[in-house]
Amino acid sequence: MKEFKVTPIRNGTVIDHIQVGTALKVLRIIGVKEDVSSTVSVLMHVPSKKAGWKDIVKIEDRELDPKELDKIALISPDATINIIRDFNVAEKFVVEVPQKIVGIMKCANPGCITNKNEPVEPEFVVESKKPITLRCIYCDRITTDISENVI
Ligand SMILES: Nc1ncnc2c1ncn2[C@@H]1O[C@H](COP(=O)(O)OP(=O)(O)OP(=O)(O)O)[C@@H](O)[C@H]1O
Numbered sequence: 001m002k003e004f005k006v007t008p009i010r011n012g013t014v015i016d017h018i019q020v021g022t023a024l025k026v027l028r029i030i031g032v033k034e035d036v037s038s039t040v041s042v043l044m045h046v047p048s049k050k051a052g053w054k055d056i057v058k059i060e061d062r063e064l065d066p067k068e069l070d071k072i073a074l075i076s077p078d079a080t081i082n083i084i085r086d087f088n089v090a091e092k093f094v095v096e097v098p099q100k101i102v103g104i105m106k107c108a109n110p111g112c113i114t115n116k117n118e119p120v121e122p123e124f125v126v127e128s129k130k131p132i133t134l135r136c137i138y139c140d141r142i143t144t145d146i147s148e149n150v151i
C-alpha cells in the first residue's frame with residue numbers, strides 16, 4: 001500500500017526531493033500565483049527516505065518547460081521530476097545544472113552591462129556545481145546567491 005499525504009493526481013508533475021525550505025521558491029519559478037488555474041499541492045518539511053528532510057510540489061495537468069527545469073536545478077540540484085500519467089509515474093529524472101546559464105539569471109553586479117537596458121542576455125559559466133557557483137561572462141562577477149537572482 002502506498003501512503004499519500006495528498007490525494008493522488010491523475011496527470012501532472014511531482015517535483016520531489018526539493019531541498020528543504022525551497023518549495024516556495026520553486027512555486028515562484030514555475031509561476032504559481034494567486035491566479036493559478038490548476039490544483040497545486042505543496043508539502044514542506046517531509047521526512048525523506050534518503051536522509052533528512054525535503055519539500056515536494058505536485059501540479060496537476062502541467063509539465064515543465066526546459067527553462068523552468070534549469071532554474072529548479074539551480075536552486076535545488078537534487079530535485080526529481082516525476083511525470084504522472086493516469087496516476088502512475090510515467091517518467092522520472094533528476095534535474096541537471098546546464099553548463100551554460102543563459103537568460104534565466106540576472107547578474108548580481110548592478111554595473112554589469114546585462115543590467116543596463118542593453119540588448120544583452122545575462123550569461124554565466126558554471127564554475128562549480130557543489131556548491132553552485134556561477135561566473136558572469138561579461139563582468140566576471142561570481143554569484144553564489146542563486147535564488148536571489150533567478151529571473
Ligand atoms: N498519482 C500520484 N499523485 C501524486 N503523487 C504521486 C503519484 N504517484 C507518485 N507520486 C509521488 O511521486 C514521487 C515519486 O513516486 P515513486 O512511486 O517513484 O516514489 P519513490 O519510489 O519513492 O521514488 P524515488 O526513488 O524517486 O524517491 C513520490 O513523492 C510519490 O509520492
Ligand SMILES: [Mg+2]
Pocket residue numbers: 049
Ligand atoms: Mg522516495
Ligand SMILES: [Zn+2]
Pocket residue numbers: 107108109112113114136137138139140141
Ligand atoms: Zn555581470
